[in-house]
Amino acid sequence: MTQFINDRDALVTEAISGLLRASNGKLARLDGFPHIKVVVRNDWDRSKVALVSGGGSGHEPAHAGFVGAGMLTAAVCGDVFASPSVDAVLAGILAVTGKAGCLLIVKNYTGDRLNFGLAAERARAFGLKVSMVIVDDDVALPELPQPRGVAGTLFVHKIAGALAEAGADLDTVTAAARRVIDGAISIGMSLDTCTVPGSPKEQRIAYGKAELGLGIHGEAGVEQVDFEGARHAMSMVVERLKPAMAEGPHVALINNLGGATLLEMQVLTEELARSPIGARITHVVGPASMMTSLDMQGFSVSLLPLTEADRQALAAPVAIAAWPGLSDFREGAVLPLPDGLMPIQPTPSANPQRRELLKRCCEILIAEEAALNALDAKSGDGDTGSTLATASRALIAALDRMPLADLTQLYRAVGIELSQTMGGSSGVLLAIFFAAAGDASASGKGWIESLDEGLKRVQQVGGAQPGDRTMIDALAPALAALPQGIKAAATAARKGADHTATMQRARAGRSSYVNAEKLLGHNDPGAEAIARLFEKL
C-alpha cells in the first residue's frame, strides 16, 4: 500500500493548502512556504490573548485543524514528526500577538521545547508578553522525569481557548493551562505502527500483539502485549490510568490515533464506560481523530478531573469541525419497539415429518456456511453463507414455536422468522418467498404451486429474471422439476447453478457491480446454495 501524496517534501505545504481551501475563508497562512508553515485565524484582531501551538505534522487535525475562535489563534507546523524552526514559531507569535499577549502551548519534546522556547525569548525581546506551558500528559512511563505530551493537549487548547475568547488576561489563561496540564493524563494503545510518508513501514508489532503506552511519533510502546479483543485492550489502558486519577468526576477524551475505524472507536467507547473507572467518567470528548499519529491503528484515552468551570469551557460552542464537542457520558436510552412490529405468534402445532425436513434443510445450509461465504467473496461481500447459516440456526431454535401442522401458517411463520433474523439480499428475498407462498396456500393452492407463487413474487419484487445470475437461476428450474420428485429438482437446480458460472454479467444484486473477468468461472452463491440444498436433501 502506498499513500495519496505527491512527494514527501511538499506534503505538509500541500496539506495546509487543502485545509485552507476548505475552511470557508476562516483560516489563512503566513507567507513563507516551505520553511514557514503557520496557519492563523483569518478574523483575528489581536484584541485578546493569542493561543499558539504546533509541532511536527502527522498529528492532524492537531494542531492547524484546531485554529479558530475559541481554540487556537495560530498553529506552527513542522514537517512530519519534526519540530518547526525558531523562525517559524516566531513568525507565528509575531503575527497574532497584540497587547494582551500570547500563550504558547507546547508538547513535551526536546525539539519543540527548544524551538518554541527560543522563539518566546526572541518575541519577548520585541516587547511582547509571551508565556509558555509544556504539556506532559502521557502516563505510559510513570517513573519518567519528562513525560511526553499527547492527546491531553486538546484539553489545554479548548479550556485555555474558551477563557481567552471570553477575554481573560494572559496570567489567568496561563494559570488555567497549567492547572489543566497538572490534571490531564493519557495513554495510548495500537495494533500497528504508522506509515511515515516516503519510508517503508516498520513491521514492529506482530499479528496478535498490541503496543501499550506508545508515543505519537511511531516510538515503540512501553510494552508489547497479547491482543485479546477490545475489552481486554481497554482494561489494560484503564489499569494504567486508574492509579494516576484524581478524586471526583472526570471527562474522558477518546482519541483515534488515525487508523482505527469508527466502529472500533465506538466499541472502545462502550468498553471504557463498562470498565472499572467508567462510573467516574461523567463527560466525554469524542471518540474522534484529534491527535493522530498518521495512520496508526490505535487509540488513546485522556482523562481530566472535571470542575464546573472546566466543564463550561469544554462545552463552550466553537465552529471548529475537528472539535467533537463535549457530551454527557451515559447509557443510551432504549425505546420500546413500535406496536405492530411483533406479529401475532401462530399457535405451535406438531408434524414430526415436516419438522424433520425443515431441520434437515437448516442443517444442510449451516454445513455449507464457509463454502458459500467463499463463493460470495468472489462476487460480493463474502457473507451469503453466514446469512443463510444464521437464519438456519434461528429457525432450528424456533421449531418448537412453529405451526408445523398447518402448511399455510408454516410458510408464513418461516417468512416472518427469516425477516427477523436474516439480513442481506438473500434474507429479504427468501422472507418474501415464504410469505407469498403462505398467501398462495391460504387461497387453496397446493404446496408446490404455492412455492411457485413465492418465486413469482420474488421475481416481481427483486426484479431479477432467469439468466440474471441470481438464486432464481437455480430455484426456478428446481421448482419446475419438483413435481417429478426431489431428485429431478436437485438435478435441475445443479444445472441452473452451474450455468451461472458462464454468465458474464449479473443483472441484480451486489455482483452486478463486478466485472465479467471476476464473475466467469464461479457460481452465484445464492444459486449454489439452492443447488446444494436440493442435492443434500
Ligand code: ADP
Ligand atoms: P448481499 O448482496 O446483500 O450480501 P447475500 O450475500 O445475502 O446478499 O445474498 C447474495 C445472493 O442474493 C446472490 O448470490 C443472489 O443469488 C441473490 N440475489 C441478489 N439480488 C437478487 C435479486 N434481485 N433477486 C434474486 N436473487 C438475488
Ligand code: MG
Ligand atoms: Mg453477500
